[in-house]
Amino acid sequence: AQSVTQLGSHVSVSEGALVLLRCNYSSSVPPYLFWYVQYPNQGLQLLLKYTTGATLVKGINGFEAEFKKSETSFHLTKPSAHMSDAAEYFCAVMNYGGSQGNLIFGKGTKLSVKP
Amino acid sequence: DSGVTQTPKHLITATGQRVTLRCSPRSGDLSVYWYQQSLDQGLQFLIQYYNGEERAKGNILERFSAQQFPDLHSELNLSSLELGDSALYFCASSGGGGSFYGYTFGSGTRLTVV
Numbered sequence: 001a002q003s004v005t006q007l008g009s010h011v012s013v014s015e016g017a018l019v020l021l022r023c024n025y026s027s028s029v030p031p032y033l034f035w036y037v038q039y040p041n042q043g044l045q046l047l048l049k050y051t052t053g054a055t056l057v058k059g060i061n062g063f064e065a066e067f068k069k070s071e072t073s074f075h076l077t078k079p080s081a082h083m084s085d086a087a088e089y090f091c092a093v094m095n096y097g098g099s100q101g102n103l104i105f106g107k108g109t110k111l112s113v114k115p
Numbered sequence: 116d117s118g119v120t121q122t123p124k125h126l127i128t129a130t131g132q133r134v135t136l137r138c139s140p141r142s143g144d145l146s147v148y149w150y151q152q153s154l155d156q157g158l159q160f161l162i163q164y165y166n167g168e169e170r171a172k173g174n175i176l177e178r179f180s181a182q183q184f185p186d187l188h189s190e191l192n193l194s195s196l197e198l199g200d201s202a203l204y205f206c207a208s209s210g211g212g213g214s215f216y217g218y219t220f221g222s223g224t225r226l227t228v229v
Binding site for chain 2: 034036041042043044045046049090092102103104105106107108
C-alpha cells in the first residue's frame with residue numbers, strides 16, 4: 001500500500017531564506033508523486049508532480065522537488081521564500097485503487113514566512 | 116478559478132439535520148472525489164465517482180451518501196449531523212478514469228454543525 005509522511009507539521013523561515021519541506025513515501029510500485037498548496041480559506045492547488053522521467057521537477061511559483069528513489073523522498077524546495085508562500089503544503093502519492101482513493105495525502109506542513 | 120465549483124461555500128446547521136453539498140467538476144473531467152478536511156484528521160478521502168458510477172470508497176460514514184448525475188455534477192448528502200461533522204468538504208475532479216495528472220480541487224464547503 002502507498003503512503004506519505006511529511007516531516008514537520010510547522011516550518012518557519014525568514015523571507016529570502018531557503019524553503020525545504022520534507023516528504024517521504026512508501027510505494028510498492030514506481031510512485032507518482034504530487035505537491036499541493038492550500039492558501040487560507042481556499043482549496044488545494046497543484047504545485048508540481050512527478051510521474052516518470054526527469055527526477056527534478058519544476059513547479060509553479062519557483063518551487064521544485066526532487067524524486068530520490070534510494071531515499072524514498074520527494075522534498076519540496078524553493079531557493080528564496082516570499083511572504084506570499086505562507087500556506088499549507090501537502091505531499092501526495094497516487095494509490096492504485098483500494099479504499100483510500102486515488103491520491104493519498106500527507107498530513108500537511110504549514111509554512112510561515114517571517115519578514 | 117480552478118473550474119471546479121462547489122456550493123454552498125458556507126453552511127451552518129443544527130445537530131440532527133441533513134444537508135446537501137454540490138459539486139460541478141471541471142469541464143471534461145469524468146471523475147469526482149469528495150474529501151473531508153478537519154484539524155484533527157487532516158484530508159480524509161470519502162468517495163469517488165467516475166462517469167456516474169461509484170469507483171472507490173474511503174472512510175465515509177453510513178450517514179453520508181453521494182451520487183454523480185448524468186451531467187457529471189455530484190452531490191454529497193450528510194444526514195443526522197453531529198458536532199464532529201463540522202469540517203471543510205472538498206470536491207476534486209480529474210480527467211479520464213484516474214488521477215494520473217492530479218486532481219483539480221474546488222474551494223470547498225465549510226460546514227458548521229451547532
